[in-house]
Amino acid sequence: MNFVSIRIITDDIDRLVEFYEQVTGMTAERPAPVFAEFVMPTCTLAIGHSKTAQLFGADSVVAGNNRTVIMEFRVNDVDAEYVRLKPLVGDWVQEPTTMPWGNRSMLFRDPDGNLVNLFQPVTEDAVKRFEGR
Template sequence: MNFASIRIITDDIDRLVEFYEQVTGVTAERPAPVFAEFVMPTCTLAIGHSKTAQLFGADAVVAGSNRTVIMEFRVDDVEAEYARLKPAVEDWVQEPTTMPWGNRSMLFRDPDGNLVNLFQPVTEDAMKRFAGR
């Protein structure tokens, strides 16, 4: 089994696509006006308009209601990403901090309130854990 993607459902797809293009540096593929994908080497982030949620069942998905998932992106330099994104991000949860498990991490919310973590392994143990991933 291969993990294929994570999908965010939103009422404002253009706003979220623009935000994640800025965060990831990847241009979204837009096979339909109500759907976008950020295809990256290790994962795909998909964004669908709330109109697409009807395809999954009446109340299966509610846009902007997630408070339990953290989308995590490994980066080369957390400090550089923080400086680059500071003007673009409105809701900072945590400025760059070294976590007990050895990652340098910063957290913020996207325009729909989803939590995003950009992290960099900085301790020897953390770097070993992520070697080859």
Template structure:
């Protein structure tokens, strides 16, 4: 099994796509006005309008109501990303910090309030842990 994507449900696809394009530094693929994919070699971030939820036959998924998932991206230089994203991000949760498990990280919220963690392994153990993950 391969982890293929995570999908964020929103009421404003265009706003969220524009935000993630700036954060991720890539252009989204837009196969439909209500759906977008930001494709990285490791995984895809999909963004779907709340009206698409019914296509899956599920009763509900509430846009902008996530309080349990953090989207995480490994980066080369957390401090450089923090400087680059300062003008883009309105809601900073944690400025650059080295965590007890050996990652240097920043944490912020997207326009819908979803948490995003950009991290960089910095301790010997963390570097070793991520060395085989590509």
């Protein structure tokens, strides 16, 4: 089994796609006006309009209602990303902090309230854990 993607359902796809284009520095692929993808080497971040949730069954997904998942992106320099993203992000949860497990991490919420973690392994053990990933 391979983990392929995570999908965010939103009522405002253009706003969320623009936000993640700025965060990732990538241009989203838009195979349909109601769907976008950020295809990365390790996983894909997909964004679908709430209209697409109807395809999964009534009330199976509610846009902007997630408080249990953290999307994590490994970066080269958390502190530099913090400076770059500070004007863009409206809801900071945690400024750059070194965590007990050896990652330097910062957390913020996207415009729909989804939690995003940008991190970099900084201790020897943390760097070793991420070798080959």
